[in-house]
Structure formats: structure tokens, C-alpha cells
Amino acid sequence: MIDLFDVWKTYPNGVHALQGINMTVKHGEFVYLVGPSGAGKSTLLKMMYREEKPTKGQIFFEGFNLSRIREREIPKIRRKIGVVFQDFKLLPRLTVYENVAFALEVVDTPRSRIKKRVEQVLEQVQLLHKKDRYPSELSGGEQQRVSLARALANKPSIIIADEPTGNLDPETSWDIMELFVDINRQGTTVVMATHNKEIVNTIRRRVVAVENGRIVRDEQRGEYGYDR
């Protein structure tokens, strides 16, 4: 589903964020990206949803060559990818319902279908009863569920998550992880950067460790492998 061949990224300020990454993510996989802060995890994720372009190398996503793709075609691939962030990125002036509907409106979904789909995904993250609340009235965990619902709205084939539990307390983190596992079980690929040792060591999945812009370890059912 995603193939990276010798991907390098040097930022304009001279930082070598990625140095020759080779990696393949298969359909239906669940992949943890681990490693110290500044190792290049976020850059690697950004490459996958084409927020950043590689300086060198090729990235393929379901047949699209992301390193060559034209600006005009980016929306096409973004609609197949759901993104979740540590800071949720919800729009504060919109309700829970509107935040999720936003993702559908933007891609010209007919009004009749929007309502059905929004309720469906809110049900999936168990927040339908709070659909008319504003993000500020929700707990961190609930906000992350809304952002997950938004990511799921367009039925993406992959969810890319950058430290989705980074701002949450342990208990809430487990709830969120349960949702991710559930989504993955239904066939959606998940790639997640995380610093959460317990989660990685308990919910055993493929672990890819990145240090200094290089992949140093890639194990099925791996361990977190760092002290913190």
C-alpha cells in the first residue's frame, strides 16, 4: 500500500530529517513508529500523506508516485488517507457534528449522505450523544475521538496518526487505542507514531524504530525498546 525507496529529506535549514528510508506498509497492517524525539518520525508520516516532498527517493501510495504527483492531484490521495494529530486540530467554533461533517462537505458529499455518515462514525467512536457540543466542552479523550471520527468520515484506506495519545492520560489512551485496534480489525491500515511504551508492549504489532533519520529496527510483534 505504501512503499518508500531510499527516501531522503533535507529541510531548507539544513537538517537531514530522513537519510535513506526503505519501508513497505501492507494493506491491513498496524505499524508503530517509535524512536526519540527529533528522530524523523513526524517527517516520515508527513511524507506518507504528502505534506512534505522527499528531497530524494520515491514514495508510492496505492499506485500514485507521491514524489512526482502534481499539486492538483494531492486532494485525490488525501481523501484516501485519514490523519489524526496529538493536538486534535478541531475547529473550536464548530460543534462535534459540524467538525466531522466539515471533512465531508469539503469533498462535495451530498447533504443527505453527510448526515448519515456523520452519525455513523460518531456512533463508531461512541460520541453520538455529544454531537451538538463544542470541542471546548469535551475532555481530551473525547476530542481525540472526534478527530478520529473526522479522519474516518471519508472511509480512508489508511489512518496516519502522529502521537494520538500524546496529550491524554493513560486510561483515556487505552480507550483511544481500543478504537484504533477496532478500526484496524475492520481492514483499515494504521500507521502510528508513538512514545507510549506500555501500549506498544501490550498491544503487540509491527514496530519500526527510527533514529537520526534512519530505520534501525523493524520487527513484527516488536517491543518499544526505549526506557521512556
Place this chain on the structure above:
Amino acid sequence: MIVNRLRRALREGFKSVVRNGWMSVASVNAVAVSLLILGLFYLLVSNINHFTYDLENQLEMKVFMEPTADEEAVRAMEARLRNEPTVKEVQFIPKEEGLKQFAASLGERGELLEGLKEENPLPDAFVVQTYEPEQIAPLAEQLKSVETVGNVIYGQEYVDKLLSFTDGVRWLAMILVLLLALTAVFLIANTIRLTIFSRRREIEIMKLVGATNWFVRGPFLIEGVMLGLFGGVVASLVLVLAYGILVDKTRDTLAMYSIQLLPMYPVVLQMTGVLLIIGACIGGGGSWLSVRRFLRI
């Protein structure tokens, strides 16, 4: 789908105009000022064109004989003019008649010329009409070289002078308007940038969930075009009112010199159209400038 998008862009664009408050007002003003000047020149040039057109259609020239020319020479000239194939009509104005006309044109002060009756300084003259206006100039040049002819006056000379003057005015207008329009474009670009900043989270999310560039751009372009159009409306209103008053107040005075300003309609309508179109272009250009730089996410 397209209609929905357009409606959304219009709604969002309008909201931003209101939300940006004084910045919007400043942008509208900047556009209005540059368009006001453009409109002013538009009216000026239209009127000069109208005036020169009138002049060109006066198919007339005056041939003044040398004061020393004797009767024989005058008669020879008259015969020559009547034989010209391009000449339609010749009217002889003897110097006495010329003096009377001159005195009449001075009105009450014509009395001053009483003392000149004995020694009339005016030459004999002919008023010549040709069939076509373009036949005047070559004929006039021919006649000028005749020894017994003092001077030849015809409308084309004024027309040429006026035309070169209008050309100058047009250039001046173009340069001024261009400079002012540039200022307006940058002011609008700044206003739009405010909107973009206040909504950059929203834009980021739009892009992440797969909104097309046009979907993101739409509202900003609409906002810019609206600002430009408002500027055009303000400038047009001011000019239409001012021109109406001007035409009204100067009608009697100008009639004395047999000059007429262009009537209000259709010239002010054409001007309003031009100003609105250019205003919209300025606004669209300004927002395009900001959007292009800020939407690369």
C-alpha cells in the same frame, strides 16, 4: 454541486468582509480612490473625443487674403476656388463685412471698433466648404503657398492639437491609474492575508481532508472581488453625482462658446461598467497574490 460551492464561497467571502471591518473599509477606499481618478480621466477623454468629433465635422475653412491684395487678386482667388472640384461652397466676406461680424461678436464692446471704419485692418476673406472633411487639409496647404493669401485657418489644426493633447491625457491617466491600482492591489492583498491568518487552522484541515485548491481559494477570491466591486460602486456613485451636477451647472456658460459636455447618459453608464470591471480585477488580483503565497500546505 458547483452552485453549492459558489453559494458557500459567497457566504464565506461576505462574512470575511464584515469580520475584517476597518481593513475592508481601507481596501475599498484605496480601490475607490484609484477608480475615481480613472473615472475622472474617462469622462475627460470622452468629452474631448466628443468635442474633436464635432470640430472635425465642421467642413469649413477660412482663407484670408493679404491686406495688400488688390481686387483683381481677390477675384482670381474666388474664381480659382469655384473651379476646385472638391469645393462645395464658397462665400466671399469683404473686409467691411468681416469688421461688422467682428464687432457683433464683441457685443456691446463692438463700439470700440467704430474708429476703425476708415482704416479697416481686416483682410478680405472666403469661407470655403468642401465635400469631405479630409479634403480640407490638402487644399489649405495649397492655398497657403499662394502669394496673395495671408492665412488659412481650418478646424483640423485645432483637431490635431486636441488629439495630441488627449493622447497626453490618456498616457498620464494610464500611468497614474496603474500606480494607484497597484497600491490598491497590495492593500487588498493585505486584507485577504488577515483573513487567511485568522483561518489558517481551518485551511490546514481542509487541505488535510482533501479539499481541492479551488475549494480553499474560492472564498478568498470572492472576498477580494467584493472589496474591488464595492470600491467601484463608491467611485461610480461619486462621479455620476458630480458629473450630473457639472453638466447641469455649466450648460449655460458653455453654450456661449458653443461647446457642449456629453450628456449624462450613456457616458456615465459606460464609465460605471468600466470601473466595476476594473475594480473586480483589482480585487481578484489582490487576493490571488495573497492566496498563492499562503496556501501551499
